Amino acid sequence: MSDLSGQISSTSDEDISVQAAEWLVRLDDDGTDQTTQHEFALWLAKNPRHIQAIERMKKLLGDVEALHQYYPDLEVAKVILQQSLNQSEQSKTHYLYQGLGVLLMCSALIIFFASQYAPLGYWTADQYNRSQSWQQHTLQDHSQVKVSGKTAYNLQFNQQQRTLELLQGNILLDVAKDAQRPFKVVTSHATIQALGTRFMVTQDGQRTILTMLESKTAVWPEQQTNDKIQVVEGQRIEINAKGIVDRQPIQINAHLLEQAWDQRKLVANGDDLTDILDYLEMYYSGKIIFDRASLQGIQVTATLPLDDVEKSLQALAEELNLEIQHSIPYVVKVVRK
Known part of the structure; x- marks a missing residue:
């Protein structure tokens, strides 16, 4: 990681936000390392905008962290940030902001669905x-x-x-x-x-x-x-x-x-596909999202394993000509082909 404490403070808000994100990842990795803490303090002291950027970034990541109580395996924030920081120096700013943009949209999406399915x-x-x-x-x-x-x-x-x-x-x-x-x-x-x-x-x-x-x-x-x-x-x-x-x-x-129930299976007998996806979502470690209007009316007759939701989704995809998308960790999207 570059020496962030030595960078000039007359940079754009975008550059400062990138530096703030880098610092949060570095602090998370290095823990209470005194050298890291000292360099971080120097960076904060250089410009009041640095403190504001850190506070904004912590709030963004804090919103996602709060969801871990409901989705304990969700690591979207860390994965996207870390992947972004692993990009080349030339494209780091672009990819970090792209990652943070996806993170923000993902957070809003997850919060929306959590309000629907988890009071x-x-x-x-x-x-x-x-x-x-x-x-x-x-x-x-x-x-x-x-x-x-x-x-x-x-x-x-x-x-x-x-x-x-x-x-x-x-x-x-x-x-x-x-x-x-x-x-x-x-x-x-x-x-x-x-x-x-x-x-x-x-x-x-x-x-x-x-x-x-x-x-x-x-x-x-x-x-x-x-x-x-x-x-x-x-x-x-x-x-x-x-x-x-x-x-x-x-x-x-x-x-x-x-x-x-005892065999951990779902028996569907002419049930609507949207109802089946709602039910499977309760057994999935993340979220299953879909356009309810486009999938409504498709009937399902099948016996599906609840202890292997991915297998159930693949079986539905093959039988009903659906596509299962995994573009975001712990979020599955089901669409018609």
Whole structure:
């Protein structure tokens, strides 16, 4: 790395920003090396614009770093900066700014999708689960909750009620009986009250899906308590922001779906491709992005592995003439060919 402390301060804002980016990478690599710290202090003292540039750069990278709580493997910032700094001296400025531009757009894109699929309280939830994790929790009332993929929920138990707020993801519930305290699952689209024992609930941001494995539940859309329907064993119902999608529940093979959960598979039977991609995204370590309008209406009938999302995407691409693009680390784009 060049001796940045010796460079003149009468440079352009662009050059100063490039130097600031170089310093942040160097400080990250060298840690608390005293020589590096001394040279950095000299560089800061040369011009107040140097301090301003460092503060701007830290804020930009800090926004991306904050996302690591939701995407712990995301290294977009470091990868782009490091690749940019590895370019030749002649093209360093161009590539660094190109990298930072991509980083800024990527950050905005990720933040947008995080707001769609991961509510603000996701990483402070009572329980949360990573993309490639299947777990089982025992609640204080001895109810059993299986979770998979990017799932998060809060609990509110008291003497009058038991409420599980599903922020995102997939749960399979085996509810303990308690006649004095009804058990409810609340999502952004609906409230589900257990009248029996076993059922599955999925919330992927676009919709809530209730799948009954045993007994029955009462369901009503958000803020529409008078619009209740009952869903019984072997039925599935979908609720979105507009309410119940179809008041006639879909008949399903409950045993097959529970078996698929245990085998970490997704069984699609004429499902819309956009719904499949939403579901797969919950099991992917990054983001899956696509143009919903251009892919809507394509039906999928397949059994796809949830523990190998890349394999599932390739299978969909081959079958449906799609293209899978990996232009940004940890972000997959699905487009029609």
